[in-house]
């Protein structure tokens with residue numbers, strides 16, 4: 528699709544403006560901390576195996592809009608940090624005191640969990656994964672595999688509930704986070720299933736806002752979740768074939784084929800894979816939300832600056848490019 532090719536030169540690699548007192552540049556997002564709020568700019572960067580690999584056209588806005596969709600849809604299940612979206616790829620959120628762990632909920636054994644299990648590692652989370660499972664098999668009920676939150680280039684490490692409540696998070700708060708994670712995942716699975724998708728697994732982050740546990744970061748986006756096509760699941764599973772994916776696993780597969788699985792320097796993304804991934808993100812949006820995604824064409828940096836200025840979040844003429 529030619530408009531995706533045209534957008535390759537306009538993607539948002541970084542966002543550099545004087546905003547807030549403090550900023551944090553993550554793998555994908557740039558956070559600008561105001562007093563009790565954050566302006567979260569989702570760049571078009573794509574990361575896998577904890578490395579930044581390049582940019583994908585429209586990725587930032589699609590992710591932001593999917594996250595917004597889910598925050599609004601699930602606020603009755605768990606309070607979250609969402610306030611507003613001043614630009615298609617910017618969220619205004621409440622600033623939280625983050626818990627030092629993430630909770631991954633998994634409905635199926637796949638990805639890194641499967642890669643470990645295949646090597647005989649089956650007890651990293653304080654319980655044993657059932658014996659004799661095969662790749663991409665469904666769990667009887669979803670399991671929780673918490674991890675620590677690692678610094679850039681480091682991998683998040685598995686951790687058990689026992690270790691978490693022994694020193695990192697109050698037991699009551701952690702158990703509430705577990706409950707939120709399970710309920711959100713169940714809501715996500717139900718919604719996905721009605722649209723011919725499987726929500727395979729997803730990662731949640733939590734933080735305290737005004738003394739209350741909140742869901743923060745992003746939810747059920749393709750960066751934090753795996754989605755498969757439901758229709759072909761069973762046959763592909765029985766034949767031992769890879770599942771049809773609408774998510775980040777595409778790029779992991781591409782990297783593995785190029786001989787990269789986390790160690791050393793990642794290969795440069797070709798234009799073809801950047802366009803293909805853009806199509807995947809748009810397809811996921813369409814299937815999940817039910818509407819075609821209407822991407823904003825042209826320079827992303829300028830658009831965001833204009834929108835933030837209009838919303839009074841940015842003083843004029845502070846653009847550093």
Ligand SMILES: Nc1ncnc2c1ncn2[C@@H]1O[C@H](COP(=O)(O)OP(=O)(O)O)[C@@H](O)[C@H]1O
Nearest residue numbers: 553554555556608620621622623625734743744
């Ligand atoms: N409401 C919030 N309050 C404080 N920090 C948050 C909030 N929501 C998300 N974050 C943090 O913002 C960062 C988002 O940027 P991201 O690119 O995902 O970074 P990372 O590379 O650390 O995963 C994450 O570190 C996440 O924990």
Ligand SMILES: [Mg+2]
Nearest residue numbers: 553554555744
């Ligand atoms: Mg992150």
